[in-house]
Amino acid sequence: PVTCANASTYLKSPWPIDPGSYTYTQSxxxxSYCLCAQMxxxxxxxxxxxxxxxxxxxxxxxVANQQ
Structure with a gap:
């Protein structure tokens, strides 16, 4: 699967830190990119x-690209 390892280089802020046990989904x-976290x-x-x-x-x- 494709991961978004380089996405943090281009985003305006660092990856969010979540105290819960949910994981991010990335594509x-x-x-294009789409990064999601379950609420x-x-x-x-x-x-x-x-x-x-x-x-x-x-x-x-x-969050996703705006293009």
Whole structure:
């Protein structure tokens, strides 16, 4: 699988640190990326799943390229 090892080089801030036990889901290609973390509360995020399906109040918080 493709990982986003170089993404932190280009993001404006470091990787978030989460005290919970959830892991990040990542998907990167040459021209795009999507990084998601599951919300511990089950809601309040900006995506309904871990592949950047944008919605308000979703169970995941994601960042993706803006291109």
């Amino acid at each position: 990167c290609a040459a021209a 511990e509360t089950g809601g309040g995020g900006n995506s309904s799943d871990n592949i950047c399906t944008w919605t308000s109040g979703g169970g995941y918080y994601c």
